[in-house]
Amino acid sequence: MKVLMTYDMYRDGFIELFEKYDVTYPEGRNFSFEEVMEMIPTYDVLCPMFNFPVNKELIDNAPNLRLIANYAVGYNNIDVAYALEKGISVANTPDPVIAPTANLALGLMIDAARRITECDRKLRIQRDTMKIGILENMGTHITGQTLGILGMGRIGKALCKRAKACGMDVIYHNRRQLDIEEETKLNVTYVSFDDLLKKSDFLSINAPYSPQTYHIIDEKALNSMKSSAILINTARGALVDEYALVNALRNNNIKGAALDVFEFGDFPVPELLELENAVLTPHIGTQTDKTRLEMAKTVSDNVIGFIEGDRKVFFVTNE
Ligand code: GLV
Numbered sequence: 001m002k003v004l005m006t007y008d009m010y011r012d013g014f015i016e017l018f019e020k021y022d023v024t025y026p027e028g029r030n031f032s033f034e035e036v037m038e039m040i041p042t043y044d045v046l047c048p049m050f051n052f053p054v055n056k057e058l059i060d061n062a063p064n065l066r067l068i069a070n071y072a073v074g075y076n077n078i079d080v081a082y083a084l085e086k087g088i089s090v091a092n093t094p095d096p097v098i099a100p101t102a103n104l105a106l107g108l109m110i111d112a113a114r115r116i117t118e119c120d121r122k123l124r125i126q127r128d129t130m131k132i133g134i135l136e137n138m139g140t141h142i143t144g145q146t147l148g149i150l151g152m153g154r155i156g157k158a159l160c161k162r163a164k165a166c167g168m169d170v171i172y173h174n175r176r177q178l179d180i181e182e183e184t185k186l187n188v189t190y191v192s193f194d195d196l197l198k199k200s201d202f203l204s205i206n207a208p209y210s211p212q213t214y215h216i217i218d219e220k221a222l223n224s225m226k227s228s229a230i231l232i233n234t235a236r237g238a239l240v241d242e243y244a245l246v247n248a249l250r251n252n253n254i255k256g257a258a259l260d261v262f263e264f265g266d267f268p269v270p271e272l273l274e275l276e277n278a279v280l281t282p283h284i285g286t287q288t289d290k291t292r293l294e295m296a297k298t299v300s301d302n303v304i305g306f307i308e309g310d311r312k313v314f315f316v317t318n319e
Contacts, residue, residue, distance in 0.1 A: 001307055002064075004043040006031045006052045007071065013296025017303055021045075037061055045069060045303050051266070054078040059086055069302045070316075071295055072286075073097045073155075074236060076209040081318050090316040091302035094154060096294035101285040102158035105204050105234045106166075108258035109147070112230045112279045113202070114139040140201070140230060140255065143167035148200025150216070151207025151235065152178060152188070159204060160186050171199060174207075197224040202232060209236035219244040222253055230256040234285050237262040246271040249278055260285050 003017065005025040017023055024039065025031075031039075033053065040046065040062045048054055050072030056079055059065070068078055069091045080090050111117055119137055147163045149156045152174040160170045170188045173196040177183075183190065191199065203225065207213055217231065217240040225231070231254060233240055242263040248254050249272075258279040262268045266283045273280070286295060298314065305311040 001045065002043045003045040003047060003303060004031075004036065004039055005047040006036055007047075007049045009049075009071075010293050010296035013293045014300050017300040020304060021307075033058075040065065045306075047071065047299055047303065048077065050074055050077055052077055054083070056082050059083055059088065062088075067091065067303065067306045069299050069306075071299050073101075074208060075316050076236060078316075080316055084318050089306065089313075091299075091306065091314050092316050093295045093298040093302075094314055096291050096298055097286045098154045098158050100288050100291045101155045101206075101234050102162055104260060104281070104285050105155070105159050105206065105232055106162045108234065108260065108279055108281070109163075109202050109204065109230065109232050110142065110166075112140075112232070112256045112258035112277075113142050117279050118276050140228065142202075145169070145201040146171060146199055148172065148191075148196045148203045149188075150174075150193075150196060150203065150205045153206065153208075155234075156204075156206035157186060159206060160188055168202075171196060194224065197221055198226070200229055201226065202230050204232040205235045205239050207235055207239065209239055213239050215239070215241045215244075217241065217245070219247070222248040225254050227253060227255065229254045230258065232258045234260045237264070237266075242269050242272070246275070249275050 001021040003021050003023040007030050008025050008028055044064050045067045047069045054068055059082055065088050067089045068083055073092050073094045075092050078090055083090050146169045149172040152172040163170055171191045172188050173191055173193050177190045222244055249257060256277040260281045261283055268280050272278050301311050302313050305313040
């Protein structure tokens, strides 16, 4: 079995994979798309990073390919429909990313509400708390407020539990409504997309990105939100029309945003960097040592399980 990995990360998580198969990986760097295009024809398994495009062109050049094992829960970098059509399986790493991503979403929400990084910036620049003024740092109340969750999958549910611990009410919108037992257990209410926009004091995006969810939060959606609302995005940037968001933040159509992902690569548009009411982090949702190691182990287990049939594989389906 020949395995091609596009990155060189967390080798400790791949020990078993390296022992079992012939694995090619770049030393201390990432392979470029062109390099992978050149090598792929002889490989059985491809392990790409979440931002490495596995498109039709690459798939068409991979006659031996049987599995694409993504290093991420998100798989919008892969043309899944085409891969499956060609008989190539796709796998991802859902379990290890749930807690860290939900933790970051909660952290970003609290940061934006209580203006933590904004106050930190002010404090460092002014170096005198008195000058900042007592009333200037007023934040948004969290307890008793309504969190709207767009996308009630594993991460959405983990965020819901955390929000409940903060005393929040939670409403959600999802492609499919949860069954009544689960709704009762989570103590959440299903609402239409329009109601989610209208009723949320905080709106967290936890839905996967696909052509159907492209710009789901656009100018119209932003205009439907409360002017006191705060938007949190730890999913994928292109779910939000980033320029429409800049306008909404500039014009105080919404109160704030906390973003870990951006529409154009992993970097915000320059206009966002100028806004005090935006908290911005560089796609760190899964960036903890433990998570990244566990993600590596999951990729490794996905490949070994696929070949040997001796353990669980997290297959991606085309839905
Ligand atoms: C990270 O963004 C992931 O999809 O796992």
